[in-house]
Amino acid sequence: MDGIHDLGGKEGFGRVRYSPEAQAFHAAWEKRVNALYSFAVKRGIFNMDEYRHAIERMEPRHYLSASYYERSLTGLATLCVEKGVVTLEELQRRAQGSFPISAPSAPGRSNVPQRASFQPGDRVRVRIEHVPGHVRMPGYIRGKTGIVVGESPTYPFPDAHAHGVGAVDEPTYDVRFRAEDLWPHSADPALVHVGVFQSYLERAD
Amino acid sequence: MSDKTHVHQATASVEQRVAAIEAAFDDRGMKPLETVKELERLADDQWVPQNGARVVARAWTDPAFRQRLLANGREAVLELGLSMPPHHRHLVVLENTPTLQNVICCTLCSCTAFTLIGLPPDWYKDLEYRARVVRQSRTVLGEMGLHLPPEVEIQVWDTTADTRYMVLPVQPPETVGWPEEKLAGIVTRDSMIGVARL
Numbered sequence: 575m576d577g578i579h580d581l582g583g584k585e586g587f588g589r590v591r592y593s594p595e596a597q598a599f600h601a602a603w604e605k606r607v608n609a610l611y612s613f614a615v616k617r618g619i620f621n622m623d624e625y626r627h628a629i630e631r632m633e634p635r636h637y638l639s640a641s642y643y644e645r646s647l648t649g650l651a652t653l654c655v656e657k658g659v660v661t662l663e664e665l666q667r668r669a670q671g672s673f674p675i676s677a678p679s680a681p682g683r684s685n686v687p688q689r690a691s692f693q694p695g696d697r698v699r700v701r702i703e704h705v706p707g708h709v710r711m712p713g714y715i716r717g718k719t720g721i722v723v724g725e726s727p728t729y730p731f732p733d734a735h736a737h738g739v740g741a742v743d744e745p746t747y748d749v750r751f752r753a754e755d756l757w758p759h760s761a762d763p764a765l766v767h768v769g770v771f772q773s774y775l776e777r778a779d
Numbered sequence: 780m781s782d783k784t785h786v787h788q789a790t791a792s793v794e795q796r797v798a799a800i801e802a803a804f805d806d807r808g809m810k811p812l813e814t815v816k817e818l819e820r821l822a823d824d825q826w827v828p829q830n831g832a833r834v835v836a837r838a839w840t841d842p843a844f845r846q847r848l849l850a851n852g853r854e855a856v857l858e859l860g861l862s863m864p865p866h867h868r869h870l871v872v873l874e875n876t877p878t879l880q881n882v883i884c885c886t887l888c889s890c891t892a893f894t895l896i897g898l899p900p901d902w903y904k905d906l907e908y909r910a911r912v913v914r915q916s917r918t919v920l921g922e923m924g925l926h927l928p929p930e931v932e933i934q935v936w937d938t939t940a941d942t943r944y945m946v947l948p949v950q951p952p953e954t955v956g957w958p959e960e961k962l963a964g965i966v967t968r969d970s971m972i973g974v975a976r977l
Contacts, residue, residue: 581910582886590907592923596900609818642904660803668799671791726869726942746940762917764933769940
């Protein structure tokens, strides 16, 4: 989905609130929710692709205003409700208040049938596709051309794995793009690399 | 006609919402507490940047290890007793040079090689870094205090799959000859993310 989470290249954001001493956690509940979602993954209640997608499905205003660990919390709660572990009514009763969860999912998809294998140095183009369910292609590379610089072992295909759809594992390719090609006349010169699933790519001439 | 079934209720605090989920797990006999405590301990004690610092120090002092690390990071870190979660099937180590600065990010969420470089700091997961570092890399690095001369090329790596990346910083020349343990002490988390040089 072309969701609010897909932030790469979005304009209007200010300075990074950076400190060399920055911590991962700021409150006990943050550490607790991080452990609780890992616990749920370990228990097999949901997998990491389902978890990422549950966060992506947050109502956009909520997504943008929530802290990182509130997004974790919302993804965890959404999947516990969707998987039948607990009802939203029970969660709200226990929390003694409203408990916002994410919007329902669109259907997932399996691997793209015609997939090519690539070698480092190959020129590839990211397919122009708008996938309604989970997808790990950041919007800023859609339709763009780059060069393969690396290949990974095979991974579960996220577009399927987030939805319980059957699929074969496939590799990702580290693809090198020029920032100037991604945002013509509107980016700092750099080489930008993205790990792109095989299904998202086609050969470029 | 007023809708009497629609009751507006204030949003519960995050603490109350976390406690509600934990209580629901507990009520179903799932016994979350023991695992949760263990996961919290791992986050505090085990997933720390000192792991990655040891990898960097070894790579600086052992050229054969450096080659193995660059060829297959996941295998090489095992030599130091370090590991990655099973779903992180690949570790790409990005070697900086005096004229090349690598920097990692995750524009879609917060992915990192957390067992090696530590759980990501708040700013890495914030909207600003995720939105801007791919497009305004030199500007963002400068704002964060890393002012790179024009001859230094920037390579950004967006962690969009379960391959993980870590930056191998340039060894400061004055530290050549130091023992490995002392070298590990100068390697920062942010130098392995690529937003700082040593």
